[in-house]
Amino acid sequence: MITVENLTKTFPSQGGPVTALAGVTLDVRAGTVCGVVGPSGAGKSTLARCVALLERPDSGSIRVDGTDLVGLDGSRLRAARRQIGVVPQGDSLLRQRTAAGNVALPLESAGMPAPQRRSRVAELLDLVGLTDKAGNYPDQLSGGQRQRVAVARALAANPSVLLADEPTSALDPETTGSVLTVLDRARAELGVTVLVVTHDMAVVRRICDDVAVLEHGRVVEHGRVLDLVSDANSRTAATLLPEVDQSAGVAGNHDRVADVVLVGFAAVGALLPEAASRFDVQLALLGGGLTRLGETPVARFRVGLTGERADSALEWISDTGAVVVRTPKGPQGVAA
Numbered sequence: 307m308i309t310v311e312n313l314t315k316t317f318p319s320q321g322g323p324v325t326a327l328a329g330v331t332l333d334v335r336a337g338t339v340c341g342v343v344g345p346s347g348a349g350k351s352t353l354a355r356c357v358a359l360l361e362r363p364d365s366g367s368i369r370v371d372g373t374d375l376v377g378l379d380g381s382r383l384r385a386a387r388r389q390i391g392v393v394p395q396g397d398s399l400l401r402q403r404t405a406a407g408n409v410a411l412p413l414e415s416a417g418m419p420a421p422q423r424r425s426r427v428a429e430l431l432d433l434v435g436l437t438d439k440a441g442n443y444p445d446q447l448s449g450g451q452r453q454r455v456a457v458a459r460a461l462a463a464n465p466s467v468l469l470a471d472e473p474t475s476a477l478d479p480e481t482t483g484s485v486l487t488v489l490d491r492a493r494a495e496l497g498v499t500v501l502v503v504t505h506d507m508a509v510v511r512r513i514c515d516d517v518a519v520l521e522h523g524r525v526v527e528h529g530r531v532l533d534l535v536s537d538a539n540s541r542t543a544a545t546l547l548p549e550v551d552q553s554a555g556v557a558g559n560h561d562r563v564a565d566v567v568l569v570g571f572a573a574v575g576a577l578l579p580e581a582a583s584r585f586d587v588q589l590a591l592l593g594g595g596l597t598r599l600g601e602t603p604v605a606r607f608r609v610g611l612t613g614e615r616a617d618s619a620l621e622w623i624s625d626t627g628a629v630v631v632r633t634p635k636g637p638q639g640v641a642a
């Protein structure tokens with residue numbers, strides 16, 4: 307578990323001090339993946355570097371599994387660093403070492419005997435699906451494979467926390483998938499808590515349980531991804547949910563038109579047809595679509611309802627836990 311409280315960091319610069327973190331408070335639940343997103347310059351990398359103990363914050367606290375990391379030095383700082391695996395931004399492998407050699411590096415530094423090291427490296431390469439590339443040098447690997455080696459190396463010392471700064475930047479979507487699968491496996495199989503800094507909402511869509519949106523050094527939104535998509539005002543929802551053409555249904559002959567957000571297999575599969583039959587209304591899908599957040603199907607549909615009990619049907623949908631976010635036509639605008 308990572309707990310960041312009121313973290314501040316200012317850098318000197320020629321034009322005057324630059325505030326990178328202006329009081330960041332954030333919890334990352336143990337064994338989850340939390341995405342840190344936000345525009346360029348928002349402070350994402352600075353936050354990751356502070357948590358990785360590569361940068362000292364000006365004030366605030368960072369606790370990993372209960373231990374406050376700020377202010378540690380000497381051997382206690384080195385011990386704390388071992389708890390935190392870091393996948394740095396960009397190409398970070400040593401060119402003159404093979405994939406196995408790169409993964410072995412932190413184990414060598416920690417003084418692990420050779421036989422143990424060999425079996426640990428083999429385990430890690432297996433975890434990232436690169437057993438057959440153990441003897442390849444970075445130049446003989448694709449960008450995605452190099453990133454997977456960097457993840458294996460970050461996991462070598464058995465950390466409880468893994469930090470990844472833009473692990474998929476400069477990768478194509480297919481390769482991105484293989485790197486995300488590896489981060490997801492680290493969480494699922496090793497129980498590691500993962501903090502991933504990213505510009506790419508596909509990362510949030512694929513593997514993040516939680517997301518924190520940073521702007522101007524502050525967290526402006528934070529929560530479980532599946533909760534945020536059910537929040538009509540969430541900017542995470544606005545970027546992750548399927549788009550709805552705003553003109554859809556406005557000129558139609560429906561008694562009510564509403565945007566409905568459905569989360570989970572049961573809701574996506576059954577809620578709308580059931581509402582139609584319970585309330586004897588005709589229900590037309592006018593726009594929107596279906597997506598997946600992790601393993602969970604999530605839909606945002608614009609629906610047109612025709613029938614005397616259209617309002618009751620919308621209320622029932624809302625009461626059942628789905629979110630009826632808006633009706634551009636008609637008076638109903640209910641959020642569950």
Ligand SMILES: Nc1ncnc2c1ncn2[C@@H]1O[C@H](COP(=O)(O)OP(=O)(O)OP(=O)(O)O)[C@@H](O)[C@H]1O
Nearest residue numbers: 317319324325326345346347348349350351352353
């Ligand atoms: N070492 C540094 N010296 C001076 N200013 C810095 C330093 N590191 C970061 N900054 C400044 O702090 C602010 C936050 O930078 P940071 O790199 O954390 O943002 P970011 O959200 O990661 O951006 P990006 O998405 O572009 O990587 C920016 O204004 C940046 O210029």
